Amino acid sequence: MTNSHISRRQFVGLAAMQLAATAGLTAISATAATAEATTTAGPTFVPAVVVGTGYGSSVTALRLGEAGISTLMLEMGQLWNQPGPDGKVFCRMINPDRRSTWFRTRTEAPLGTFLWLDVVNRDIESYAGVLDRVHFAEMSVYVGRGVGGGSLVNGGMAVTPLRSYFEQVLPTVDADEMYNRYYPLANSMLGVSTIPRDYFENSDYYQFARVSRAQAANAGLGTAFVPNVYDFGYMAMEESGQAPKSALNAEVIYGNNYGKRSLDRTYLPAALSTGNVTIQTLHRVRTIAQQPDGTYLLTVEQIDTAGNLLATKEIGCRHLFLGAGSLGTTELLLRARDTGALPALSDEIGNGWGPNGNIMTARANHLWNPTGMLQSSIPTMAIDDWNNPTTPVFAEIAPIPSGIETWVSLYLAITKSPERGTFVYDRATDTMGLRWTREQNQVSVAAAKSLLDRINHANGTIYRYDLFGDTRAFADDFCYHPLGGCVLGKATDGYGRVTGARNLYVTDGSLIPGSIGVNPFVTITALAERNIAQVIRQDIAA
Template sequence: MPSFSRRALLASAIGTAAVGATTASAAANPLPRGAANANPFLELKYRALVPEIYATPPTVASHTPVLVIGSGFGAAVTALRLAQAGQKVSVLERGSRWPRSAWRQIFADDALPDGRAQWYRTSFTGVSGVPVFFDRFGGVLDVTEYRNISVWRGAVVGGGSIVFTGALVQPEQRFFDHVFGGTVDYTEMSRAWYPKALSMLRGSLMPADVYNSSPFGHSRIWDQQARAAGYSPQPINSIFSWDVVRQELSGRVRASAIRGESNYGNSNGAKYDLTQNYLAQAEATGRVTIHPRHVVQSIGREANGRYRVDLQVIRPDGTVVSTRSVTCDRLFLGAGSIGTSELLVRARATGALPDLNEHVGQGWGSNGDAAVTRSFAPSRGIVQAAPSASRILDERGMPVTLENWYAPGVPVNAGIIGSLGMTLDDTRGSFRYDTARDDVVLDFPGQPDTVAAIRAVNDRIVAASGVVAGLPPFVRDVNDSFTAHPLGGAVVGKATDAYGRVVGYPGLYVVDGAAIPGSTGTVNPSLTITALAERNIDAIIRAGR
């Protein structure tokens, strides 16, 4: 067995980084206090590693017909479809624009991260409970701490598609209907919009040769344990490009996906993220311009009916280059559940958009997320590959999904088997503006029912397989201290109409995970956010408003 430190093992055990984050990029919240770091050594270091992110971003015009805030799933769909309808669109993204390379390591390593990993933090305690430390820099993952929950989201051109682990799963109708309550028709979504989204994202099942390769030994063990407990693992669609994964397996490109790199990005394009589909096609129209490192601070409405966006342009180290305001005729909020909700709640509280209704800031949920660990289940392979192969569903109590996940950096025979758990938990939180702090706060009560439901499923698998729940005494069996799937805050049919038009404000739209009512029915939200955005923007374009 290869030698490794206990610290390295614990830091990598299912989550020193975000577990499959699928949220749209939260492009809109202000920088953390003290974000700037004018350290000349770090400047030299990151210029040498990724000089491309230092390119001067294009300047957004003082007035533009259409502004889209964010560049994650919903925002990218919106930008492309508006451009195809003949409109000029400016996309504002707080994060940098990162390149791809077949051999360079563009993004941080999951197990041993540096400043490229996280958005202006110097330390992070993931679900393992063991802190890791790194440079303060404008990395791709934002981790925001609230009472009872830590929220993980993208801060990068491409949003959550860069930092999630690729799962594209359509929910069961009964769960979808439970969540949306009839506001969105599942039959229409299943007939038209889910297939369109899946096709654009090129989702596909993991091929047999990849599944049976050495780096996916943990996936085969996961399925074996699930079957022993009486479950039937269901293969799931993934955004990963299996041809690139095969190139990794044969040594034709640098290993990335097969060595557990995903939560901070895949450098070689193995993950078919939004920069390779929706955003690439949007820019190819000649009508879409993406503006990286544009951090939106607030929004409002001018007396002439135009929308105002106050923003800062920053350098990768967080230094503010300029502060300005721009206007637009139509404003599409795609800054993710947190970013979009923060902008709207702040605008209502400060009087910038005083007529926003009482539903703004309500209906926020964690998608019932929790990290799940089993141990003493050795599998072959030096490390565990990132793409997820399968899921199981249990409906004996609260509906629970477990997805086959991975433990980044764990060596052979370490015996860690990770899962992402998601439940149909109706627990909801809300956002409020704290005047004293001049900040928007998320109040969330926690989700003990989720923990109990997931633990019951994991315990059945543990008992059937003769393994151990968690990694005692270091890693909990079920950890709900985080979510990689923040949803809600501007829920469709409440804060907006049934197609994302914000109530009371013509020309203002919500196009991202903020519109989802706190859950996507025990599955990863990325496919549903994309499909709903396709549905909504189609209706908006057809109606001309």
């Protein structure tokens, strides 16, 4: 399916989203008959349920819908397409309000301070906001909340991993098939493109990236342009004053109002337009169990945007696809196994977790080398030292779109780390914990430091120590790219079928064992395309 085909079809799905939001509905569908839910004396029953609306879930729902399978998607967040008091759906990074954060009374941005001053975060009203930071003992994880999942809050960096590293990480997956068929399909469906070179070289909004590129070159390091799902034609119109600003208006981690091809603009409208898919928002799956006839029974909590519990529902299905992300999917499976609801699930569930080697760090530039008051929020370049035989790093040049000159060069370093964590379920508290220590991140810190030390030495610069709430130069206590927990070929078979439970599938980043070397969402999308094609052929269409 080509991107132009999606554009012609997605109108129906986009219209369904708008109608649901305007009417204040939590159910989004293109037709009244969508999902063919049936209610008997027991729970509502649908042929297929997809938990979550992120990358893997969106792929799965679209392909099921195209195959004529009535499918219900359950999303714990809300549909983001109704404007707030300022006329915008999403708020800016530099002036966050309740739309920013998932049920907190204060925002929790990755940069916590500036010059050690608490000027970044804001007190807010508790609300079903778009960004969540899930805390464990020694690691926290950023995740998106809403229809479109992480695509709503990420920087849109759509990177296909180095083939040789992909083959190390997922050796049982046919790399020829992935790189010749499924990666191109994913990139087409997601609307991936690369910033035009002339625009990058001449825009004031990318001075910050050009400064980092020159400093990397002084250290003998190369850079690479990084593809993105942002519409760079729209960005040029933003800069020329022909369109409302989004990337050029400090919008990204709390959502982009315009310009970004998030999943609610690509896969999800296409899924809805099949007429076989319904999305239920503000519905959180709490438990899953299997019935004597082999079907699944889900206990689902419906909430409102204030967090009030409105109803507890039971939903049954024949085929269950878990796409709630590394954290959500793993928690559901651990709870099911350890409470005895699905006792035959593998002991491998919970294993193989990693933060994709994420380390954030920053350098202080000389006063005569400013990074620019104007900065696009969309990253488009990385320092590529992944072929380094001892400390491979892919360091993305990140913006600080604060509206003032900071002289800061910020990086999200993706490193190659062998360290893995394990999720565990505490039955007494009904919570999931993560066995991971800060010490495990030291190999990643050392790799990032090796790269940035060379740049500092070549340019006579130093690190910034004032950005992460204390005196650290390297933020190693949070990540954007949680991976693993239900590893492909270990907790599942080679196509995401969960071991020990028929017609139960995993379709998200929990399949990838802890690291993929670049931003993972294109890989998650491509892997989901591969897996659902096989599942439909063998398990559903057969």
